[in-house]
Amino acid sequence: MNDFLILIEKPVALIASLLILIGQLTYLLDVWKKKIKPSILSWYGWALLMMTLLLAQLISIGWDWSLMSIITCTMGCIGIGTVALIKKNFSIYSNDWWFISLGIVCIILYLISNNPWLTTIYAALADLVIGLPTIIKAYKDPLNEKSNAWLISLFSWSLTLIISFNHEFIYAIFPIYVWLYCIIIFYLIYLRRTNYKYNH
Template identity: 30%
Template sequence: MDLKLIIAIIASALTIIGFIPYLKDIFTKKTKPHLYTWLIWSITQITATVALLYGGGKFGSISLIVGTILVLFTLLLSFKYGTKNITKSDKIILALALLAIIVWWQLESPLLALFMVSAIDGVGYIPTIRKSFVDPWSETISFWAMMALVDLLAIASNDQYNLLTTTYITTIFVANIVIVSVCFFRRQIIQKRK
């Protein structure tokens, strides 16, 4: 069996394993996903997955496909269990995510669209980072850490390495590390104050 396929299967399994405590925490109302963040991520991750396939990522796209299904499920849950404090900037980010899809369709430029969705996805983390800064216990750190590991494995399982296959995954890797860091350090600071 191809090593890259094995890495892709491991990344996909870790994606599912990583989502289990996150979903459990949503159902127990410990974690409150931000509605617009997950809506933006649904749009951007679908676009990025298609771009990764288009760019020849092959096995690298497997964990993104699995992740996209789980992101869409989390989006649905965020309507009932999530945070809905939607700001003007959240609406702008959503509009930009939709614009990236139009750019791809109209200009037939998957790379430009991918740069847009990578930037938008990175900015799409801001509502969750903002929420986590205020309430660092409102997110499940193990989930975000697992997703950062999955991102590294997804890059390793790519069949080809180019801007189409690495840009998006690298962006979300960095953003996942930021959320882990914000939650971890803010928990330490708030705990010390008590």
Template identity: 25%
Template sequence: MLPAIDQPIREALSAAAIALTCLAFLPYLRGILRGRVRPHLFSWFIWGLTTCVVFIAQIAAEGGVGAWPIGVSGLFTLLIAGLAWIRRGDVSIVGADWAFLLAALSSLPLWYATSDPLWAVAVLTGVDLLGFGPTIRKAYRQPRSESIAFFVLMAARNGLVVLALERHSVATVLFPAAIGLACLAVIAILWVRRAIEAQTLHSAEYHEAMNRDRRQERSPR
């Protein structure tokens, strides 16, 4: 059970979460506008769709001001999808992309049929978590290709969202809690793999220095 939080504090937490959302997304948007980043159109459209539907479901479940950062995140995500289209980003589409889109769209009739936003949130949370698969694999193989700062900001943002929610239920808490934990998992993988990589590099440099010293000792003076 979360402690009772006064409404002004909830509003402040929500505002802080929105600020963190902006801090997380603005560098990515700047990279797109400068041509350094080519986002995958279909992926960002799906993420935007799922996030916006989760926002609507949280509002329906009386999440209140705590849901607004999710809505802002959804708008940023759709903006990135729009820029991907305008800037001719990565428009390649594979079978998994269509599967994710169909899963996201299935949440709406499921919500309508059950009259319970929880089912929509559960489906969309699953879709977003599956979307972390390639990122986690990439973080393990190429730990310096992802930004730890981005995932730290998003983990903190989702923590603030949970605290700012006016009503705590599975329907309102599931999405931000699950995504926050997924971000923490990525952070842990990046940190551990970078540490191992640095240790390996240090060991290689050490052995190279030792071999160089031995060669110098054997060389005629």
């Protein structure tokens, strides 16, 4: 089984990264067309947190193909935030500054502790806090969340999760978190949509 995972690792990682790119391009185009108004600090905050996670794993363990999805996500978050800035199509709320602060805290904690495990855990927790507004939005107003992008993201992170388990567990922590996050969004958008229509 391990030999099989090693054999498919590179192509699966590339496919997962491509799917993430497609999903984020879908979201980015919606921002460009002003169909949605993203929180610009949240997207830059996501990028900062993922860069922290990537840096921690690269320094402690080195390069691995399972990191391709994180790299793609980081670039996509920067792209979405930048497009929102260029189009002047973004929102900033006071709580967004707390999200950025959590990203900075993750970096500081990494520099102080020099412990990649703690950095990875802090990054996942901070990312969850950043993502809570999206979960709340998907719960209250599922029809206005971009379901196609989330479905693509779920499939992509499922692939990433498979190849992550062929390595040290630290590689799987963040993919596990993102996969669970996507499952929650998937449930709120797809499985609750009918009830939402009847109740509103």
